[in-house]
Amino acid sequence: MAHSLLSRGVGVFQLSRRTVLLSAARFYSQTEAEPLTVRRQNNGIRRIVLNNPKKRNALSLSMLESLREDILADVDSDDLRVIILSAKGPVFSSGHDLKELTSAQGREYHTKVFSTCSELMTLIQDLPIPVIAMVNGVATAAGCQLVASCDIAVATEKSTFATPGVNVGLFCSTPAVAIGRAVPRKVAMEMLFTGNPISAHDALLHGLISKVVPEERLEEETLAIAQRVCEASRPVVALGKATFQRQMAQGRDAAYATASKVMVDNLALRDGQEGIRAFIEKRKPVWSHGAEKAHE
Numbered sequence: 001m002a003h004s005l006l007s008r009g010v011g012v013f014q015l016s017r018r019t020v021l022l023s024a025a026r027f028y029s030q031t032e033a034e035p036l037t038v039r040r041q042n043n044g045i046r047r048i049v050l051n052n053p054k055k056r057n058a059l060s061l062s063m064l065e066s067l068r069e070d071i072l073a074d075v076d077s078d079d080l081r082v083i084i085l086s087a088k089g090p091v092f093s094s095g096h097d098l099k100e101l102t103s104a105q106g107r108e109y110h111t112k113v114f115s116t117c118s119e120l121m122t123l124i125q126d127l128p129i130p131v132i133a134m135v136n137g138v139a140t141a142a143g144c145q146l147v148a149s150c151d152i153a154v155a156t157e158k159s160t161f162a163t164p165g166v167n168v169g170l171f172c173s174t175p176a177v178a179i180g181r182a183v184p185r186k187v188a189m190e191m192l193f194t195g196n197p198i199s200a201h202d203a204l205l206h207g208l209i210s211k212v213v214p215e216e217r218l219e220e221e222t223l224a225i226a227q228r229v230c231e232a233s234r235p236v237v238a239l240g241k242a243t244f245q246r247q248m249a250q251g252r253d254a255a256y257a258t259a260s261k262v263m264v265d266n267l268a269l270r271d272g273q274e275g276i277r278a279f280i281e282k283r284k285p286v287w288s289h290g291a292e293k294a295h296e
Contacts, residue, residue, distance in 0.1 A: 036063045038088075039070040044081035044230040045223070046070075053089025059142045060097040061109075064116045071123065071131075078289045081230040081237075083127070084222060085150065086134040092159070095141025101170070114174055117142055121149040121178055125245055128238035130229050134222040135159045136215060140197075144208075145175035148182040151241065153209040154222045155200045161208060164195035182208050233271035233287040240266075270294045 038049040048070045050057040057063070067085075074080060087093060100113055124131045124146075133147045135155040140162045147153050147161065163172035163179065172179075172192055180188045183206040191198065200212045213221045229237065243262045247255035266272045271287050273294040278285035 036060075036066040037070050039073065041080065043227075044079060045226045046080055046083045048083060048085050050085070050087035050093060053087075053091065055097065056091040056094035056138075057087045057089065057143070058094050058097040059117060059146070060100055061113050061116060063097075064113075064120050068116075068120050068123065071120075071127070075127065075129070078234060080129060081232075081234060082129055082226045083131045084134050084226055085131060085146070086222075087137070090137045091143075092133075092135045092137050092139040093143025093146060094138065095143045095145075095165075095172075095175070098168070098170075117145075118174060118177075121145060124149045125151075126242075128241065129234070130237065130241065132222060132226060133209075134218060135200075135209070136218055138162075138197075141165050141172050141175055145172075145178045148175075148178035148208060152225060154211045154213060154218065154225065155203065155209045156215040156218050157200055157212055158215065159200040159203075159212075160197040161191075161200075161203050162195060162197035163191045164197075166193060167195040179208070233269075233275070233285075234289040235269060235291045236266060236271050236275075239269075268293050268295055 034051060036050070036052050038047075038051045040047050048067065050063070050067075052058065052063065059067075071083060096113065096117070101110060130151045131149075133150040133153040133155075135147060135153060136159060137156075138160050139147050141164065144161045144163055147155075163175050165172035165175070176188060176192055179191065183191075187198075187206045190196070198206070198208075200209065203209045204212050211221065239262060243259060247258045250258060267276075270290065270292045271285075274287065275285045
């Protein structure tokens with residue numbers, strides 16, 4: 001089971017890589033030579049910044065594809081331990097670009113937009129590494145969906161979250177998939193039916209985000225979480241994330257059966273045994289970050 005959970009996303013990653021190669025040239029703003037997203041990586045932490053503030057970091061098809069490319073680049077490398085998603089400007093993301101959703105674009109194009117968005121959101125949850133949203137501003141519609149899809153979300157006190165599609169005649173049905181799995185049903189329904197924004201503190205209260213911090217501490221607090229993730233064994237984190245996602249979709253008894261089997265699989269990993277030995281010997285563990293087994 002451990003091997004199957006660790007490798008479950010490989011087919012998705014390979015398919016997505018092929019798609020990315022076909023469309024990489026499109027990932028720039030139509031009005032400027034700035035890339036839609038900016039990627040950099042250091043000490044195991046990959047930073048991906050939504051970089052189209054003039055369009056409120058709208059999740060256009062090109063933006064979605066650019067995000068997917070940045071996420072998938074060398075995703076299986078042992079040097080990559082965690083991803084932080086953030087945005088330039090006062091809006092984290094305003095959601096889909098409504099200019100792409102007019103009748104002039106046609107049904108086929110609309111289908112491609114929403115299928116690509118859904119693929120990106122599920123990709124984030126299927127990745128073998130944690131993804132952290134670092135939010136400093138407004139996250140609406142698919143932008144709110146992006147936050148809800150991340151494993152961890154840190155937001156500033158001024159940040160707000162909303163699903164206002166109903167007010168422009170387009171109910172936020174796809175954002176509801178992620179948001180409805182992150183917050184209580186009645187909270188989600190109020191957000192979806194009214195379009196009213198909720199504050200960062202209410203988002204924390206209802207489970208949409210993990211932490212609320214002052215704006216001046218956002219970077220520090222987010223990096224502290226990312227650096228702590230980097231201290232753990234990569235295959236152990238990957239196994240744990242995949243198992244968490246799987247068991248959350250199961251009933252209680254099936255979830256315990258899944259998790260119990262994976263605990264045994266985890267113990268068979270070299271890093272699983274190294275961690276236990278290090279604890280017993282009162283020393284820091286030395287992780288291999290490989291999926292090799294210590295025993296069958």
